[in-house]
Amino acid sequence: MDGIHDLGGKQGYGEVCRDQAPAAGPAPVFHKRWEAAVFAMVNAGAQAGAWTNTDRFRHAVERIDPVAYLSHGYYGRWLGGLETLLVEAGIITTAELEARLATRPGQLVSSANEHVAARPAMVPEPFGPPPRGRGSQRPVTAAPRFAVGAGVVTARTVCAGHTRLPAYARGRQGCITAVHGGWIFPDTNAHGGGECPQHLYTVTFSAAELWPGGDAHFDVSLDLFEPYLFATGSSLAQQQKVTL
Amino acid sequence: MSTDHTHHHLPPQALRAEALESLLLEKGLLDAGAVDSVIIRYTERVGPMNGAKIVARAWCDPAFKQWLLADGSAAIGEFNLEGGQVEKLVVVENTAAIHNVVVCTLCSCYPWAVLGLPPTWYKDPAYRSRIVREPRTVLAEMGLALAPEVHIKVWDSSAELRYMVLPQQPAETLGLPEAELAARISRDAMIGVAL
Numbered sequence: 001m002d003g004i005h006d007l008g009g010k011q012g013y014g015e016v017c018r019d020q021a022p023a024a025g026p027a028p029v030f031h032k033r034w035e036a037a038v039f040a041m042v043n044a045g046a047q048a049g050a051w052t053n054t055d056r057f058r059h060a061v062e063r064i065d066p067v068a069y070l071s072h073g074y075y076g077r078w079l080g081g082l083e084t085l086l087v088e089a090g091i092i093t094t095a096e097l098e099a100r101l102a103t104r105p106g107q108l109v110s111s112a113n114e115h116v117a118a119r120p121a122m123v124p125e126p127f128g129p130p131p132r133g134r135g136s137q138r139p140v141t142a143a144p145r146f147a148v149g150a151g152v153v154t155a156r157t158v159c160a161g162h163t164r165l166p167a168y169a170r171g172r173q174g175c176i177t178a179v180h181g182g183w184i185f186p187d188t189n190a191h192g193g194g195e196c197p198q199h200l201y202t203v204t205f206s207a208a209e210l211w212p213g214g215d216a217h218f219d220v221s222l223d224l225f226e227p228y229l230f231a232t233g234s235s236l237a238q239q240q241k242v243t244l
Numbered sequence: 245m246s247t248d249h250t251h252h253h254l255p256p257q258a259l260r261a262e263a264l265e266s267l268l269l270e271k272g273l274l275d276a277g278a279v280d281s282v283i284i285r286y287t288e289r290v291g292p293m294n295g296a297k298i299v300a301r302a303w304c305d306p307a308f309k310q311w312l313l314a315d316g317s318a319a320i321g322e323f324n325l326e327g328g329q330v331e332k333l334v335v336v337e338n339t340a341a342i343h344n345v346v347v348c349t350l351c352s353c354y355p356w357a358v359l360g361l362p363p364t365w366y367k368d369p370a371y372r373s374r375i376v377r378e379p380r381t382v383l384a385e386m387g388l389a390l391a392p393e394v395h396i397k398v399w400d401s402s403a404e405l406r407y408m409v410l411p412q413q414p415a416e417t418l419g420l421p422e423a424e425l426a427a428r429i430s431r432d433a434m435i436g437v438a439l
Contacts, residue, residue, distance in 0.1 A: 008376045
């Protein structure tokens, strides 16, 4: 999904603002209590069955209102994803939450026109089968197609849903620098399509390949799944899409 | 932690979070003590002090350092860390010629068990967008001016692997006891935005 979350290489966000640390000690982990409440509610939402895997939760955060994504902060984004999934799972309704909000102190000072982050789908996707084990590593019977040192080129386009191939690393040539065995494939797992484990690789890209004309004295490594990768020299047609 | 209950300066997402909290409490889906448990866990037990102990051990024990670099998750097993997100921990070593720095451009993946929850800047668009495109400039802005001949390696945590930087030990700290070293190792050094 070419969403607002896919920030790598985007320009115009200005300088990195470090946390304002108090005079003594480090910046607080949670700046306000509600941030910790969102963290706790995300744990509770998973236990309540609002989602069955992290990929689905990450995609719910990607699907929130894009203005809210940039303006509500990290825990505001989590809140948007959490509310989206709680509503889609039928655990709460938006009307019920709005009614509760109207009874809360402080409601008078908030604007009715503020962006609501949550974006529940009218027809939610199915969950698919439950996780087949703990963690994210799974055996893959097929041998890995690439070995350390192999040249690869990444897919140029991805599906409209969840993917872990960022836009800045698409259609680029890199080198396999580590092979990590089989891992759950987020692109299917986020959408109820099952774990479909795939070989995972660290792929290293030169600065010149990613950002021609820029500072060249660095490289960027990403952990990419086999369906994102093609052997260097593949025809353009093959490189068009992520394929299973 | 603010104890302010006036709400006059809370943003709308905070009010919505509080409303959702009251709803989930009422439905029995959220334990009354869950929020306090999260706060205590991630301010007192899970944090960069754990990563600092691991780095200090690596500086003092060459065999442990080799193990840590070869298989981070196995090597940190004896520290019995809670906090999660380290199913496969990859530790990358800074040298005189190479500087490592960690990011997650797509969300905010971070090795919670060893570094705690990430700082706000790590999760914000400025860092996530720029560190993969102009790392030398960003690091300089953050106070880390690297020599031009130092090669920067940026690690974008795009799957479930989690990265931690093993900083170089400052020469003046050679021979110090492990606990004293650990107290000097900063979170930012283990992300790679400081030395």
